[in-house]
Amino acid sequence: MICMYKIGVVGERDAVIAFLALGLQVRAVETPEEAMRAVDTMAREGNGVIFVTETTAKEIEETIERYKNQMLPAIILIPGSQGSLGIGLAKIKDNVEKAVGVDILSKKEG
Known part of the structure; x- marks a missing residue:
């Protein structure tokens, strides 16, 4: 038996409306509520x-x-209509560091 999950997108209209073309469930929101x-x-x-x-x-x-x-559900942060705030990447970095035990995503200078 194959279990298929739906994918949703929530955010400001300008950033999420294009996801309709991919067949995703989209909710354009204006308030935190x-x-x-x-x-x-x-x-x-x-x-x-x-x-x-x-x-x-x-x-x-x-x-x-x-x-x-x-x-x-897995909540994945994506850039909004104003571009990336760096929040999504920071969360991914934290999760990878927690899983691996070391920060492997930072650029090392040397």
Whole structure:
């Protein structure tokens, strides 16, 4: 039996609207309350991955944190319409360092 998870995207309209063309479930939000509801609804609806723009994630940190230690959904931060804030990359770096035991993603000068 193959289990297929849906993929959702939450964030400001300019950043998420293009994901509709890929067939993803998209929620354009304007307020932190809308964003929290959208993430929670997508999680309940069985989305295995939810992409959230960094700008939006910054406003709903408690909601993002609540899903951090759960297997599903995976919350992945992506750059918003204003570009990257570096939050998503920092979280990936922290997770890799936790898994490997050493920071392997920083550029070493030498």
